[in-house]
Amino acid sequence: MPNTLVIIPTYNEIDNLEPIVSRVRANVADAEVLIVDDSSPDGTGALADSLAARDSNVHVLHRSTKNGLGAAYLEGFAWALSRGYYTLVQMDADGSHLPEQLPSLLAASENAEVVMGSRWVTGGHIVNWPWHRRMLSQGGSTYSRFLLHLHQRDVTGGYRVYSANALERMRLSSVESLGYCFQIDMLLHAVRAGLTVVEVPITFVERTHGASKMSGRIVLEAMGRVTMWGLTGQGVARTSGSPAVAGSRRG
Template identity: 65%
Template sequence: MTAVNDEQRTFGPLGRVLVIIPTYNEAENVKPIVQRVRAAVPDAHVLVADDNSPDGTGKLADELAAEDSQVHVLHRKGKEGLGAAYLAGFRWGIDEGYGVLVEMDADGSHQPEELPRLLTALKSADLVLGSRWIPGGRVVNWPKSREYLSRGGSTYSRLLLDVPIHDVTGGYRAFRKETLEGLGMSEVASAGYCFQVDLAWRAVKAGFHVVEVPITFVERERGDSKMSRNIVAEALWRVTAWGVSSRASKIVGRKP
């Protein structure tokens, strides 16, 4: 386990846990992933944030919610990107009084069975990142090209933004409510792959205690990946722009 902004301070109780699972055409995956979350952390609640999936994912989520009072569904008008779905889920969870909000993919790449490890680490942190690139972390069934892209993206972001996080692009995360409230969510404009970089960078800049714990990331077995060239391109230019702006601001002595 590695930590950023390591400092001695007291952390309050975690409160209720909400696992947010954004979906778009995940009909094959939504039921298994919700069931695994409920089995791994029985006290946790699940919010499926569905972007009006044409394959009926939202309907299947409604059926799960009808059978289980700890499963909820947020129906969105259309596909607006991962970041927008998570931000909507965060706001819903904060409004409903949850103390912990967890990001988790619908495709099973983030293993719910590892969630207790993230929650344990969160007892003495503001934000916990599931990391593939620290000792004990790994990926399964990834082609080398995908691994190089992910490692390269994290390294590029870490160096350019001066963020001491090994897996800055990872999307398996547990936030305290107070952390999200202190990140300026209304100012977050990134939608895709770089949304994770944006939030991690904001957390470090704000002085929050950030911890990485190792996870095993498993490539999806069903459905299609949402990764695309446009998502990668957005991440590249946004991270570059943030880095250049931040360094220029430091040179002239003003806040980025």
């Protein structure tokens, strides 16, 4: 049975894709890779096909439209679950998620159903972010944690590991966010399902090639959705428990 699948969504990542796939394959040799390309006009999809032709552990899923990171991941999850993969990894294509740290996330997944790479626990770091970007990200996590009663510290981070069983229990058909808010929505589903969620400190590195897809409008839209969830009681029940952090003291 196939075991680990690293899902990498792409849109105009032609300069970043080959290096990131190569680093994943070098650091977790038995992991397979699924590139989910949203019809990138820069040729990323054709490059993905070329990588798959050279390496049988690389697969490509072409999507006809670009309708959000969450939609790409959900389609990737469905592809993986239908083929029996046991461990599914979310990873950005731009190099911000270091493949060199994937072994530590996978090690933590042996005792947890959801593992979150975290920038905001002790041992987590950010490289090459301006102060306003740091404040926006940390502020968004803090705001979401408060309104939704989440214990986890980095609720918007996208470097994650899910077991297949976890995804099946999370009722993915009810995940309604497709953009920046997708990560928060997925965490809410995981906590509501009673899954074991741990955070592992990571170093997050700002991209050096290509343009970021992030914008103020996207963040404001996500915070609006979080506000609606909080005001309508769609967060999680308050508990006295503490978040689990693997490889670090609580931040």
